[in-house]
Amino acid sequence: MKRNTKINLLLLVLVAALAVLPLVLGLGDHKEEPFTGADAEAETAITELEPDYEPWFSPLYEPPSGEIESALFSLQAALGAGVLAYYFGLRKGRRQGERRASEHTTAEAATAEGAGADRDAAPARDEAGREPAKGPAVDSRSGAGRD
Secondary structure (H helix, E strand, C coil): CCHHHHHHHHHHHHHHHHHHHHHHHCCCCCCCCCCCCHHHHHHHHHHHHCCCCCCCCCCCCCCCCHHHHHHHHHHHHHHHHHHHHHHHHHHHHHHHHHHHHHHHHHHHHHHHHHHHHHHHHCCCCCCCCCCCCCCCCECCCCCCECC
16 A cells, blocks of 8 residues: 555544544533534623623624524535635646656657667768768769779
8 A cells, every 4th residue: 555545544543533532432411412512602701791692783694593694604614615625636637747748858869869869870972962882982973982
């Protein structure tokens, strides 16, 4: 198993444990509403400390029930996760594209260098661009060898 897979599985188990342990251990059983949000906890603390407290403003929209409020919160969390996933996926895709382009450019440069080396090793050509004949060189005028 790859190292990244092991780390991902460990993180998944830890997240599951964080979600299940409070329920299994009975944390919050002594409260009327054991798992309320931070807003409700703050409201309770403020009314205990200052019973005459008047809020500065009222919410723009008050959901009719706690279930709808939870659903809207979940929708907000899902949209935020989607935006983050899109952003990180886009960044990773761009990095991969840049890496592939860099590898492609490097491969083309290596091919061009290899072609240049082949050109240097190629036999000399005459003025007409023909390769010299194989075998002993012969003077075309006299027919004698030039060795």
